Amino acid sequence: MVAVLLGWNPGAGTTWPEYSRVVDELAAAGVHRRPWRILNSASVLPGADAWLLLVGKAGRGLIGHGVTASHPYRPAREEQTGASGTVIDVDFDALLPVGDQIPVDFLLERAPRAGWNTVKAAGRRIPEEEERAVRAIWAERLPADGIDPILPVPGTAPQDALTRVGMNRYERSPQARRICLAHHGTSCAACGFSFEAVYGPEGEGFIHVHHLTPVSQLGPGYELDPIGDLVPLCPNCHYMAHRRPVPYTPAELRAMMSGAGHIAGSVLSPQELEAQAAAQRILDSR
Incomplete structure (x- = not known):
């Protein structure tokens, strides 16, 4: 799969005034889609x-990673997209603060x-052997805080090597x-698998959280109920759910x-029952 370099100069052309806010929100949302201007060719x-290559007075350097989400197109109205000319949609999944x-x-x-010294780098292809080095650099320098330890770190593996489960901002x-x-415990709600029980302390807290209602069915006034709307699922069951x-x-x-003969049901352990009681106490005190 081809990798491309996109340039961003905060002081010229298409600006990104809400960039610092997007950086903060990305950890919760997981992805930020934005149209990006590229060379017509x-x-x-x-x-x-x-x-994403930062250029300009802030200092040239690698500042973000994303995945292209469209073919090149010309937006119908520039003011609706914040970009002009030929653009592509990019799903940014990792952004560093300026600096x-x-x-x-x-x-x-x-x-x-x-192509780090290319003036605009608007859609410039990165040679495959160089892109492997870029992924290695990104893996070394990307802060680990806030990254789900179960999921692939954005930008550290080629896209055609990944199988993705879309995780919405509620999850x-x-x-x-x-x-x-705190309410449901950290065992999978489908198969009962517990990372902590199998792997010991290293597995403590390892579990996906799954939103039971499809995002497409949520109304504009929706408010999340973390106990009623979310359940823990192991990665295997989460993949199967989607x-x-x-x-x-x-x-x-x-x-x-059960039909395949792999599970006959499960019961809550005393620890899980205590976790539910503790969660209820937390909610009662809010």
Whole structure:
């Protein structure tokens, strides 16, 4: 899969005035889609890695990663997109604050032919061998805080090597996750698997949180109920839940496994019952 380099100069052309806010929100939302102007001659396909290069007075350096989400197109109205000319949609999944970008000198040392000194870099392709080096640099320098330890770190693996489960902003909310797991525990609601029980202390807290209602069915006034709307699922069951547009429920997943002879049901442990009681005490005190 081709990787491309996108340039961003905060002081010229298309600005990104809400960038600092987007950086803060990305940890909860998981993705931020934005149209991005590219050269008319650039050939970019959906699903390509898109690396964001900061240029200008703030200091040139690698500041973000995303995935292209469209073919190049010309927006009907510039004021609706914030970009003009030929653009592509980019789903940014990792952005660093301005000032924390990976310096260009470091990039040139490890990946000298990626085009870091290109003036605009608007859709420039990165050679495959250089892109491997870029991913390695990103993996080394990307802060680990706030990254789900179960999921692939954005930008560290080529897109065609990944199988993704879309996680919405409700599933990524740290506060909602805390309340959900305090009530339901950290065992999978479908198969009962517990990372902590199998792997010991290293597995403590390892679990996905799954939103039971498809996002497409949520109304504009929706308010999340972390206990009623979210459940813990292990990665395998989470992947299976999303095998169809309307996700399978934990009960449906249990029925599948039971029919295949792999599960006969489960009961809550004393620790899980105590966790539910503790969660209720937290909610009662709010």
